[in-house]
Each structure stands twice: as C-alpha cells, then as structure tokens.
Amino acid sequence: MNIRILGYKDAEQYKKVRLHGLLNSPTLFSSSFEHENNYTVPEIEQRLRPQADKFTLGAFEENELIGIATFKRETGAKLNHKGVLVGLYVMPESRGKGVARDMIEELLRLLRENEGLEQLHLTVESTNAQAISLYESLGFKQFAKEQRALKIDGNYYDQVWMAKEL
DSSP states (O other): OEEEEOOGGGHHHHHHHHHHHHHHOGGGOSSOHHHHTTOOHHHHHHHHSOBTTEEEEEEEETTEEEEEEEEEEOOSTTTTTEEEEEEEEEOGGGTTSSHHHHHHHHHHHHHTTSTTOOEEEEEEETTOHHHHHHHHHTTOEEEEEEEEEEEETTEEEEEEEEEEEO
16 A cells, blocks of 8 residues: 555546545535535546645555545634644545554654644544544543534534544
8 A cells, every 4th residue: 555645636536436436425524425526627636736735645456446535724823733634534444454544643753743733633533433443542632512503404413532642
C-alpha cells in the first residue's frame, strides 16, 4: 500500500471513492451524494490541489485509490493551532487491513511538521464503535457529543467530537 497527498491527476479516482462513500455510508459525511455528484472533474481537480492549510491523503493498492482522508487547518489567528480530519473513507473491500490506521498515522506524521499546529479534531457518528475505537487507540479523546448533528432522510444522528494533541 502507498499513501500520498492527492493532486489534480487523482480527481477521477477521488470522485469515484468519495461518491461511493456518500452513497453507501452517508452518516460518515456532512455532505451528500446529491450535492457532490454535480461536481465536475475540473472542479474536483481544483479541490484536490494541495495547499499549506488543506490537503487530501489517498491510500493506493497498486494504482487503485482505496481510501481518502482530508485535513483542513483552521485559518483564524486565534484558531490556527487546530486542524480537522474530515471525509475519512475506505472502500469496503479494503477494510480490515489497517488502511484507515495507516492513513491517520501518515497524516499525524505530516502534521507534526506543521509549525504551530497543536491539535487535530474530528467528528464520528456516535454509534460507529469501530471508528471510535480506532481513533482512541491512536490517542484521540472524546470531548463532546453533538446530538442530532446530521439529518438524513428524516432521521437524526449524533456525532462524537474527538481531539488529539500533536
């Protein structure tokens, strides 16, 4: 497995993986399939261009993208000591192989090189015990629970907020 920061050339594979996640695991994302299905490949290419405060990691098996995770650093002067992990998704056929763990560990390695970055935050659907356990094993701690955080087809889902000091 190879993990690297995605670029514009990865847009088509990224769109495929992201839409798969949005369609099949909607509680993992705050966005929706209907919204993101309208993005064109050129729009996704622009979205994937790495920046100092935002980038997306991809996990590849051979040349196929099997996992994605996006990092965004807060930009306000009083907030830029924090960043957030969003959109972590691993294709179903690649689960159980440590892909998510490896992507998070690589993200943490990269973030330790970011001057002034002190904390990484994330949210996870409150009944996703497997993900919560993974995050806790990597040193994330729960600090809040947002009730009714997501509303999907008339159903509400709570989210746990977690953080890790870098």
